[in-house]
Amino acid sequence: xxxxxxxxxxIRELGRLPGIGPKSAQRLALYLFNQPEEDVLSLAQxxxxxxxxxxxxxxxxxxxxxDDTRCSVCDDPQRTQKLLCVVEQPADxxxxxxxxxxxxxxxxxxxxxxxxxxxxxxxxxxxxxxSRLDGxxxxxxxxxxxxxxxxxxxxxxxxxxxxxxxxxRIGYGLPVGGDLEYxxxxxxxxxxxxxxxxxx
Amino acid sequence: MSRRYRxxxxxIIRRNALPNGDIVATILGEKGKWHGIxxxxxxxxxxxxxLSLFHxxxxxxxxxxEEALALITQVQLNGALSRLSQPDVYxxxxxxxxxxxxxxxxxEPGGQIYDxxxxxxxxxxxxxxxxxxxxxxxWKLTAQAGLAxxxxxxxxxxxxxxxxxxxxxxxxxxxxxxRVGLPLLERQAAEVQQLVRGSVRTTLDMRLPDRAxxxxxxxxxxxxxxxxxxxxxxxxxxxxxxxGEASRV
Numbered sequence: 549x550x551x552x553x554x555x556x557x558x559i560r561e562l563g564r565l566p567g568i569g570p571k572s573a574q575r576l577a578l579y580l581f582n583q584p585e586e587d588v589l590s591l592a593q594x595x596x597x598x599x600x601x602x603x604x605x606x607x608x609x610x611x612x613x614x615d616d617t618r619c620s621v622c623d624d625p626q627r628t629q630k631l632l633c634v635v636e637q638p639a640d641x642x643x644x645x646x647x648x649x650x651x652x653x654x655x656x657x658x659x660x661x662x663x664x665x666x667x668x669x670x671x672x673x674x675x676x677x678x679s680r681l682d683g684x685x686x687x688x689x690x691x692x693x694x695x696x697x698x699x700x701x702x703x704x705x706x707x708x709x710x711x712x713x714x715x716x717r718i719g720y721g722l723p724v725g726g727d728l729e730y731x732x733x734x735x736x737x738x739x740x741x742x743x744x745x746x747x748x
Numbered sequence: 749m750s751r752r753y754r755x756x757x758x759x760i761i762r763r764n765a766l767p768n769g770d771i772v773a774t775i776l777g778e779k780g781k782w783h784g785i786x787x788x789x790x791x792x793x794x795x796x797x798x799l800s801l802f803h804x805x806x807x808x809x810x811x812x813x814e815e816a817l818a819l820i821t822q823v824q825l826n827g828a829l830s831r832l833s834q835p836d837v838y839x840x841x842x843x844x845x846x847x848x849x850x851x852x853x854x855x856e857p858g859g860q861i862y863d864x865x866x867x868x869x870x871x872x873x874x875x876x877x878x879x880x881x882x883x884x885x886x887w888k889l890t891a892q893a894g895l896a897x898x899x900x901x902x903x904x905x906x907x908x909x910x911x912x913x914x915x916x917x918x919x920x921x922x923x924x925x926x927r928v929g930l931p932l933l934e935r936q937a938a939e940v941q942q943l944v945r946g947s948v949r950t951t952l953d954m955r956l957p958d959r960a961x962x963x964x965x966x967x968x969x970x971x972x973x974x975x976x977x978x979x980x981x982x983x984x985x986x987x988x989x990x991x992g993e994a995s996r997v
Contacts, residue, residue: 567768663842663979663986664762664849670985693792694763695801698833703986706835723792732798733825 555581607680609656609673611638621654628652630685634677634704636660636692644690652688655680660696661703669703677704681713690718693738755808756782757826759866761845763801765790772817773799774849775807778859781852784809786820798825802832802841802869829873837872839986840882842979844868847886850974851893860892867948875952879987883962884951886970887943895973899941902926911937916968936961
């Protein structure tokens with residue numbers, strides 16, 4: 549049996565989404581076909597509207613509505629203006645916000661250095677970062693603890709040290725509630741190397 | 749254990765994290781390279797947290813039939829080189845890994861590319877002159893794939909004397925009479941011979957003053973005979989010595 553052209557197109561488009569293989573794309577397409585028309589239209593409208601009305605904040609490069617001039621974090625005078633946290637992706641920013649432990653500003657790089665993927669310093673928002681350091685007392689490098697994230701942090705640390713900016717790196721260690729026995733060797737090694745004095 | 753489960757050793761030479769948390773990794777081992785997917789491999793801790801770039805690992809995977817991607821189920825770390833993420837080492841590690849990826853195939857009987865990549869990454873981790881290590885091992889890897897330039901004689905007339913050109917398309921050194929390619933000093937031609945044919949130990953004792961020239965030759969040779977390497981194109985923005993020379997490549 550040959551599928552109708554519209555169904556094939558929908559499966560192909562859904563299959564282009566990350567993590568969606570051909571079988572999942574087919575299942576999703578058939579699921580959408582069985583949904584009420586208003587639900588499907590609402591989904592389509594939400595996708596189109598998000599694409600149309602969302603853009604990057606011109607200061608921190610996080611996501612904001614195109615109606616605003618800056619994102620909610622940059623616009624919040626209650627936040628500590630002298631503390632800047634550098635993250636790879638907007639999702640990392642949201643994760644730190646969920647922790648409730650940080651009240652400073654952010655800067656989103658939109659990736660990490662990976663020469664073999666063609667990502668060098670010019671492909672990241674490093675130049676805008678260096679141009680917004682006036683009045684910043686501390687830059688926290690919160691890139692991932694992967695080799696790529698680590699290399700990006702070290703590259704930035706070198707640039708920031710040249711500019712005499714106080715630079716720190718997020719702590720390494722074991723996940724809360726985890727057993728030592730099940731920790732991987734690299735994490736455990738870093739946790740030992742970066743141990744700290746217990747304040748009693 | 750089911751025969752669908754297999755165990756292989758190798759070095760992670762490419763790692764792509766997908767937005768849904770999966771990781772697609774390319775692993776180079778003694779028997780060639782292969783690709784695998786680690787479901788939710790981005791989640792910190794656990795076995796799959798060891799699946800980092802340049803790590804030497806033993807992987808248990810599951811493959812059904814002729815599926816292109818093996819499903820990675822367990823990862824054991826055999827060795828991690830801590831210096832490879834430092835700014836003066838990282839771009840060179842990428843060059844060696846990308847070159848090994850470009851040169852290796854799914855089935856490789858000898859495993860020499862794996863051996864040279866492992867040795868090159870260890871060299872980058874230990875040696876002070878990481879740029880020289882990267883140049884030496886890039887040529888060694890190219891040679892292991894059977895793509896080394898001809899440096900003993902002129903590629904055109906086969907004479908062994910007065911070699912003073914590097915002919916990219918011809919695939920090696922050229923002489924004063926044939927005059928084809930990039931002009932070199934006699935010393936620079938000898939350095940090319942040493943980089944391509946000499947032992948790594950003696951190469952690492954060289955001073956090699958004209959490094960920008962040697963990167964240019966390597967870059968152009970690989971672009972013509974293998975494929976353009978993104979990590980070589982990006983080298984200019986990440987290192988100082990290559991700066992200013994890259995635009996001439």
